[in-house]
Structure formats: C-alpha cells, structure tokens
Amino acid sequence: MTTIGDIAKLAGVAKSTVSRYLNDGSVSEATKRKIQHIIKETGYMPNAFAQSLKAKKTNIIGTIVPRLDSYASSRTLIGIDEELKTMNYQMLISHSNLDLEREIENIHSLVRQKVAGIILLATEITEHHLAIIKQVGIPVLIVGQQHKEIPSLIHNDYEAAYEVGKYVISQGHKKIAFLGVNEKNVAIGIERKDGFKKSIEDGEGMDVKFFETNRNSSESFSIVSEIMDTFSPSIIVCATDNLAIKTMKAVYSRGISIPNDLSITGFGGYEMTEMIHPGITTAKFFYKDAGNLAARKMLSLIRGEDTPMKTVSGFEIIYRESVRKI
Secondary structure (H helix, E strand, O other): OOOHHHHHHHHOOOHHHHHHHHOOOOOOHHHHHHHHHHHHHHOOOOOHHHHHHHOOOOOEEEEEEOOOOOHHHHHHHHHHHHHHHHOOOEEEEEEOOOOHHHHHHHHHHHHHOOOOEEEEEOOOOOHHHHHHHHHOOOOEEEEOOOEOOEOEEEEOHHHHHHHHHHHHHHOOOOEEEEEEEOOOOHHHHHHHHHHHHHHOOOOOOOEEEEEEEOOOHHHHHHHHHHHHHHOOOOEEEEOOHHHHHHHHHHHHOOOOOOOOOOEEEEEEOOOHHHHOOOOOEEEEEOHHHHHHHHHHHHHHHHHOOOOOOEEEEOEEEEOOOOOOOO
16 A cells, blocks of 8 residues: 555655645645555555544544434434535544443543544433533534533424424324433423423313333333223324334234324424335434534534534425324
8 A cells, every 4th residue: 555655755745744735734735746646556544543643633433322223313313414525524433332331431531532623413411411512622513412511403393393293283183102212311301391292282172191111112012001991092193104114013002003003293394204014104303414504513613603502304294104193
C-alpha cells in the first residue's frame, strides 16, 4: 500500500508537507498540485480515522445507538452516514444495548477518541446524561427524545398520535385499548399517549383504557390476553409497530381475526407492517430523512452556527387493512 512517505518521496517534499496538505494546512499551490497529481496516479487513500485523530480538528462524528437490531436505529444511522459522507465526515458507531450506564461510558469513550461531536439516539435522558453532556466540551445532539438544555431532533410523536386517534374515531371505534410503554421513554411512553388522549377528548360515548408493557414478547402476550379477557375492545392502538406485530400474533393464537374481530394500529412505519397480512395501519416516521437532518444539524453545531434547540421530523399516516370501519 502507498504511504505518506511514498507520496513525499515521489513529490520531492518532506512527509510533514504531505501531512499538512492532507489536513488542509498551508502548502504552496505548486506543491499542492504536485501532491494531488501523485495521489491520483498512485490511488493513495488516506486513513481518515488516524488522520483526524492527529489533527486538531477531527472529521469523525460519534453516534450512540441503544439497539443495533432496531429498524428505526438502522434507518437513522443510514441517513446520518449518507449525509456525513457528502460533507467529508465519518461516522463512528457505539452500541449501548439499552444500558444507560454503558451509554454514559460510550460518551466518555467517544470524547477520548476526539470525535468532533456526538449524536445520541436516546431512549431516556437522565440527570447523569445532562451532567456529562455539559462537561464533554463538544456538541451533543439527541435524536428521538428532547431536553430543553440539549439540542434535539424529535419525531412528531404527539401530532402523529393525535392523527391516529382521529382516524380511529372516524372509523366508528368507541371501545379502545391503548397499549403503551414505560413513561421513562418520553417520546413513546408519554408523547404518543398524550397525543392520543387529546384526540378522543371530544368523542362521544368513548370507553378507552390504557395499558403498559415493557415490550418483551412474553409480557406483551400476557398484556394482550388481559386486554381481551377484561376489556374486549374493538381496536388496540399500539405505541410501536413491534407491539402491533406482537399483538397480532397474540390474538391470532386465540383464534381472533383481524380486522373482522379486532382492529390494530401501530407507530413507526416499519417495512414489516406492509409485508404481513393484513397490512398494519401505522404512523410512518421518516427515519432515514431524520438521520440526514441530524447530520446537518450536528455540522451546524460544530461550526457554531445559529441552530434551533429543537427540530421536528415529519410523519405520514399509512392506512392499511388492519382497521375495520364499524
């Protein structure tokens, strides 16, 4: 492989001159053209990671994700990476596995690796998070949650849930179960529930009950059984697409037909909701676009540009066969 030393020898300059060129330092135009020509001829590819660690200004953005097997996380990461590449930045991924202490450790680790900024795909923002983020001395952007003291990019969970609720009511449903998650996750656990609550305020003769699960399969099955045995709604509004899919599996095991006996909705717009039968009505969030937006917002923060503390990504209601009109 061609090295900086090889480039320097062919150009008749010192290695430090080639290094300055690669790091946008001061090099004469004639020398710059000579080095450019040799790099093109040799096909030399600089090690961007090592290069940025040596430089005062890095071109690496750290990203912390709670789950690598999440559709939302993977699509968001694709969007971030796609946008960063257009701006000659690289993404370094760190996985927390839904462990908040590990998430804090990941922040410290990325700072030690001299990243220019950190994008945190958050499930929860604690006081510990807040204290560490204030200490690190580099821009931190949280995605998926919001905090008044940290730049944030959120999905429009409240409005999406409001629109889902209005649609459910328009289809004649009055006996409704809302299956949510722990309120430590503000976006999914609170915003979606509150948006749905708001949508049904003006409905007449509504009978709505709220349930909660930690999202693992065994508990989800148990909660769905409880809902059907004690309440028997005409529709279950699930706070995520994963919950909607698990709910569908649970009710099928009881011989319940969807949507003839029970309607189901979700949130997320995962590809699986279109592939299964019946297709699930859902509020689709544009995760890849949100990743693009997060990357641009991070670069604005790094440059010190005037950037809104909160940015909201859009959504679209996808109407499919899982909801029956009563």
